[in-house]
Amino acid sequence: MSVKSKIRVRIAPSPTGFVHVGNVYGALFNYAFARKNNGTFILRIDDTDQKRHVEGAEEVLYSGFEWLGIRWDEGPDKGGQYGPYKPSEKIDKYQKIAHDLVNQGLAYEEDGAIKLKSPKKDFSWNDAIRGEITFPETEVKDFVILKSDGFPVYHFNSVVDDIEMEITHVIRGEEHISNTPRQIALFEALKASPPVFAHFPTLRNSEHKKLSKRRDPVDLRLYREAGYLPEALVNFLCLLGWSHPEEKEIFSINEFIDKFSLERVRKAGPIFDSKKLDWINGMYIRQLTDDEFIRHLKTHLSSDTNDEFLGKITPLIKERINKLADAEDLLKFFWEKPQVEKPLFENEQSTLHIASALETLRKVPGWSLEEINSSLKKAIEEKGFKTGDFYMTMRLVLAGKKVTPPINESMEILGKEETLSRLETAERVMTFSPR
RNA sequence: GGCCCCAUCAUCUAGCGGUCCAGGAUACUGGGUUUUCAUCCCAGACACGCGGGUUCGAUUCCCGCUGGGGUCACCA
Numbered sequence A: 001m002s003v004k005s006k007i008r009v010r011i012a013p014s015p016t017g018f019v020h021v022g023n024v025y026g027a028l029f030n031y032a033f034a035r036k037n038n039g040t041f042i043l044r045i046d047d048t049d050q051k052r053h054v055e056g057a058e059e060v061l062y063s064g065f066e067w068l069g070i071r072w073d074e075g076p077d078k079g080g081q082y083g084p085y086k087p088s089e090k091i092d093k094y095q096k097i098a099h100d101l102v103n104q105g106l107a108y109e110e111d112g113a114i115k116l117k118s119p120k121k122d123f124s125w126n127d128a129i130r131g132e133i134t135f136p137e138t139e140v141k142d143f144v145i146l147k148s149d150g151f152p153v154y155h156f157n158s159v160v161d162d163i164e165m166e167i168t169h170v171i172r173g174e175e176h177i178s179n180t181p182r183q184i185a186l187f188e189a190l191k192a193s194p195p196v197f198a199h200f201p202t203l204r205n206s207e208h209k210k211l212s213k214r215r216d217p218v219d220l221r222l223y224r225e226a227g228y229l230p231e232a233l234v235n236f237l238c239l240l241g242w243s244h245p246e247e248k249e250i251f252s253i254n255e256f257i258d259k260f261s262l263e264r265v266r267k268a269g270p271i272f273d274s275k276k277l278d279w280i281n282g283m284y285i286r287q288l289t290d291d292e293f294i295r296h297l298k299t300h301l302s303s304d305t306n307d308e309f310l311g312k313i314t315p316l317i318k319e320r321i322n323k324l325a326d327a328e329d330l331l332k333f334f335w336e337k338p339q340v341e342k343p344l345f346e347n348e349q350s351t352l353h354i355a356s357a358l359e360t361l362r363k364v365p366g367w368s369l370e371e372i373n374s375s376l377k378k379a380i381e382e383k384g385f386k387t388g389d390f391y392m393t394m395r396l397v398l399a400g401k402k403v404t405p406p407i408n409e410s411m412e413i414l415g416k417e418e419t420l421s422r423l424e425t426a427e428r429v430m431t432f433s434p435r
Numbered sequence B: 001g002g003c004c005c006c007a008u009c010a011u012c013u014a015g016c017g018g019u020c021c022a023g024g025a026u027a028c029u030g031g032g033u034u035u036u037c038a039u040c041c042c043a044g045a046c047a048c049g050c051g052g053g054u055u056c057g058a059u060u061c062c063c064g065c066u067g068g069g070g071u072c073a074c075c076a
Helices: A021-036 A057-068 A087-103 A154-164 A174-189 A220-226 A230-238 A253-259 A274-287 A290-298 A307-317 A326-335 A350-362 A369-383 A387-399 A407-414 A416-432
Strands: A008-011 A040-043 A107-110 A113-116 A123-127 A131-135 A143-146 A169-173 A196-200
Touching (some): A008 A021, A021 A220, A087 A107, A087 A143, A123 A196, A143 A154, A230 A274, A290 A307, A326 A407, A350 A369, A350 A387, A369 A407, A387 A416
Parallel strands (some): A008 A040
Antiparallel strands (some): A123 A131
16 A cells, blocks of 8 residues: 555635536546545635625535535535635735745745746646646746735635645646646745646637637526536536546446546547537436426426326426426426417318317217327227328317427326317317408 | 647547557437327448658657647736
């Protein structure tokens, strides 16, 4: 057994008021790396930008990650031996360290701020994902570490915190590659050995650009509201820049942890393709038990619905939606009478279909699915209708659209009275509306 | 523009010198099942950016080019 110090990784989102999918992506890699290696996963909320302070932002962060099932071992909410986990609570510490640097001649004051003197040398490190990376010395110039308002600049508090929290691996997006030389300079000025750096690729939009807050759907809540299941979103994100060793597409976060390694992380920036997300989500929806499905569905329907109704429609729509929010459109006609207009029924036979359905259904003694099925089947045969045409008319009459759940099942759920009523309305429209 | 990173189907990817006239998945197209749609099943089309090397042999290694991306703040 080696006596290597325990692996400690962290994510350091800033409290912007929403969880960025890119942050989730990075959290996943850190989380998996920590769990896989029996290490510690830390949440640090980078809140040094007082100007950008957003009310309730911390809660948004906690609830977002809780929804996803990603848990940290140390953090502002959890506590830990290395706190505080919010830089804003240790400003005096950064100030002291910055002044120490000045006293040592490694930094100096300018316009009320403190700047680190650039060590005139090349900077290179062995990136755990990308290998050797080198920046020429001309790239690292003197830079501000403590602003004139006394607050540390990101690079500074980040490095100080990483040192104090004994972070062993900094796993973050490639947009930080060019920040790394300056941070290494800081680690060295503070007489600490830099952690292992690993830069994973940045998620791109369909234009191949970094996901942008302005034009791309990056807010985690959007996905939750649209009816994506957290397991599906996580699964999808795992497949970007990383692939399962056995080329599996559907797997749990625990399996991800089990199979994870930085070596399998690709360097090229993947595109966030929601089509594939939809497919994965559909797979997860279909894997849900009916009870689970109902529980999720309830939060995505506008109408008050009872469990009996939900129990009946579940098998009708579970295979027909990819996102929970899609259910609403498919089910709306149950609680909302369709707009029935004559132009909808271009089929010559429509009038006959409706009359025949009315005649047949009125005579059905009970209202079981079997009775509806068999009586309608008999009527279709007797009248010589084309089955597909007949049922298309039923769809249009009862739901007002061509795409619906199975229509006989829908009639059963709608009830005899409502079904007949909608058929009668249609008959009236067909008879009296001018052509 | 300087610096840095990257480069296999439309997209996510497998591939770590011969096993690849390149495999899987999504999307797409066609077909089957089916009262619509969907699910499911089957089939099909689609890629190693270009040019030099190295090698008996390059998708795989090296260099250049091209292309894409990121970053250049008293933002994080």
